[in-house]
Amino acid sequence: MEFIKVTKDHAPYIALIELNRPKELNALNLQLMGELRDALKELDNDDNVRVIILTGNERAFAAGADIKQMAGKGTIDMWKVDQFSTWDQINKTRKPIIAAVSGFALGGGCELAMTCDMIVASETAQFGQPEIKIGVMPGAGGTQRLTKALGKAKAMELVLTGKFIDAEEALRYKLVNKIVPVELYLEEATKLASEIAAMSPIAVQMAKESVKRSFEVHLEEGLHFERKNFYMLFASEDQKEGMNAFVEKRKPDFKGR
Numbered sequence: 001m002e003f004i005k006v007t008k009d010h011a012p013y014i015a016l017i018e019l020n021r022p023k024e025l026n027a028l029n030l031q032l033m034g035e036l037r038d039a040l041k042e043l044d045n046d047d048n049v050r051v052i053i054l055t056g057n058e059r060a061f062a063a064g065a066d067i068k069q070m071a072g073k074g075t076i077d078m079w080k081v082d083q084f085s086t087w088d089q090i091n092k093t094r095k096p097i098i099a100a101v102s103g104f105a106l107g108g109g110c111e112l113a114m115t116c117d118m119i120v121a122s123e124t125a126q127f128g129q130p131e132i133k134i135g136v137m138p139g140a141g142g143t144q145r146l147t148k149a150l151g152k153a154k155a156m157e158l159v160l161t162g163k164f165i166d167a168e169e170a171l172r173y174k175l176v177n178k179i180v181p182v183e184l185y186l187e188e189a190t191k192l193a194s195e196i197a198a199m200s201p202i203a204v205q206m207a208k209e210s211v212k213r214s215f216e217v218h219l220e221e222g223l224h225f226e227r228k229n230f231y232m233l234f235a236s237e238d239q240k241e242g243m244n245a246f247v248e249k250r251k252p253d254f255k256g257r
């Protein structure tokens, strides 16, 4: 892996992926995105990993897709490369992904953070979709996910002007879960990940799948989907362990079975 760094044992059951093109503010070139897709697929299949943290560095989570790589491309080049199938695969990750964001999360960087399930931000985080300033528009979900998170008026403002919002505004608009001082953002993301990693990984993944479903379908179908997953969990040992532990007044020890 050239442009990402994967640490499988960052904390018990928690893997850390660091985007690692610091000189280019972690601009998301095709190779980086391919590496990210492959790493997520592998971590998704690793029973020792229950939660994934995705981060950049203090200056930048990611400043967007690599503009230099796209600048000379035509429509057919872009179509052939089909970069969004990589994004679609990333979006299919079953395990929860927490984005730990400091500095710039712009364009594809903001879209990548929003593709994650939760965002822990440092006080210096800045979010935006500045594609309009370079003659294009968001292409990896920005017009959809930002609108769902912020509402139409604010999303329209960001997408049409390219202006950034800071961490405080992102929190006010419910784009992020939490803001912490810059020296603590990874620690805070790890704390959140640890809380989730203590739960049954099967229940966590089915619950994640159900919450995500609410963005895709109408209420009745979403409720039906939720119910199926709820019933399915009664086939797991973790359900017995969780409920017995409650009755026996002890802490559950979930095995992911």
Ligand code: HXC
Pocket (backbone or CB within 6 Å): 023, 024, 025, 027, 028, 063, 064, 065, 066, 067, 068, 104, 106, 107, 108, 109, 130, 131, 134, 137, 138, 139, 140
């Ligand atoms: C390629 C980038 C880059 C990017 C920064 N760099 N962003 N290279 N693609 N998206 C490079 C710069 O060219 C420079 O390298 C180095 O990183 C440092 O950046 P500076 O501009 O010198 O830093 P600064 O003055 O602090 O400004 C930071 C910035 C600015 C505000 C984040 O770099 C910026 O506006 N970047 C572009 C943001 C953007 O438009 N993102 C959307 C991209 S389109 P050199 O070698 O030149 O010094 C997109 C589409 C998504 O994301 C849909 C498809 C996935």
